[in-house]
Amino acid sequence: MQPAMSTTDHRLYFLDWVRILAFFVLIAYHVGMYYVSWDWHVNSPHAGPGPEPFMLLSSPWRLALLFFVAGAASHFMLQKTAPGAFVRRRSLRLLVPLLFGMLVIVPPQPYFEVVEKLGYADGVKSFMGLYLTGYGGFCKDGCLVLPTWNHLWFVAYLWVYTLVLAACAALLPAGRLDAVARRSAAALDGWKLLVLPVLLLATVRILLADRFPSTHALVDDWFNHATYLPVFLLGALVARSRPVWQNMETLRWAALGIALAGWAATVVWYAAPHHEHTEQMMATWRPIMRCVVALCAWSAIVAACGFAHRHLDRDGPARRYLTDAVFPVYIAHQTLIVAMAHAFKPLDLAPGVEALLLMVLTATGSFALYEAVRRLPWARPLFGLAPRARTSLVAPAQDTPPAPARARR
Secondary structure: OOOOOOOOOOEOHHHHHHHHHHHHHHHHHHHHOOOOOOOOOOOOOOOOOOOHHHHHOOOOOHHHHHHHHHHHHHHHHHHOOOHHHHHHHHHHHHHHHHHHHHHHHOOHHHHHHHHHHHOOOOHHHHHHHHHHOOOOOOEOOOEOOOOOOHHHHHHHHHHHHHHHHHHHHHHOOOOHHHHHHHHHHHHOOOOHHHHHHHHHHHHHHHHHOOOOOOOOOOOOOHHHHHHHHHHHHHHHHHOOOHHHHHHHHHOHHHHHHHHHHHHHHHHHHHHOOHHHOOHHHHHHHHHHHHHHHHHHHHHHHHHHHHHHHHHOOOOOHHHHHHHHHHHHHHHHHHHHHHHHHHHHHHHOOOHHHHHHHHHHHHHHHHHHHHHHHOOOOOOHHHHOOOOOOOOOOOOEOOOOOOOHHHHOO
8 A cells, every 4th residue: 555645735844843953962962072981073181981871862863863854855855856957956055065164164173183182283374284285194093084074974975875866866767766755655654664774774783883883984984874875765765755754753652762762771781891791792792782773773763753743843933044054053063162172171161061161152153153154145155055045944745746747857
């Protein structure tokens, strides 16, 4: 039985809200990275394992959710234009901010990193000369790769995945992609919506996580590609299926419970004294925990979309403003965090006070930058903004696939 599709002009505003909230979670996460024992660009003198369970609350699903929503948005954009025009438009909106970010926004991050970790003292001007020429001598437990995109890796990956989607649309016969979308949506009926994607994500995690550790370097990051590309394509395939979104709403509480249980199990796993267990025991439990993490990740995505579909499927000035602002805020936020964290160190603030200041000032600074950029026509493309403000990330859902002539426009 094929899923029915809505014929109303109702826009999927809830996906705009999911994207907005996910990016704000990302900002909080990057502030938290300053205080955990994990290696980051800069680390607080008070860093320790205390905040790590709270970081694990979002780390399994946060970026997969953003790719899922981006896939849905890309589907609607592709429906309005031919694949070639879609690629040109997305390249301008993604590659220009990426290149600008690598040249202007990102460099303070590795600069403060080498100042703090390697004692670099030759100043910003000398560092930029090394940065732009690809200097490879900043080494400590591995060498810093310059120039870099750091947190903007998401933009590079998103551009590549949009190319894959556009290629599918261009190479498949007219109507075939819509047929695949209908079959995919039909296959995710009921509890299969929770089970089937988890089987894929768990298999990828078991087979590839050890062989291809996360690098965010694009060319060798096969575990992340095998995770994020299918999630992105799934978002594109189910974008117009009203039953899928309704099913997520129906399963939202169950999905939330599963996600929280998976998070609790993950926290226990990381806290356990692994050195006391035999390698045979670890070999047994490791794939089980990878299945748990995959279940936690996808259940959290279902819960987020389900609750948003239930409570946030509405328009308003706040949604329109934040939809336009969130990409420039994302571009700027991590550099602000790193620069302010470095500046605050001589003040020796209490960690709680410092973290609150970092979050408030990062949000304030990012939105202040957006307010300036959106008023400058020449600056808008540098931060991924259209020549004029857009009103929604996602187009209306429809009951039936568009006619082939419309799809080719």
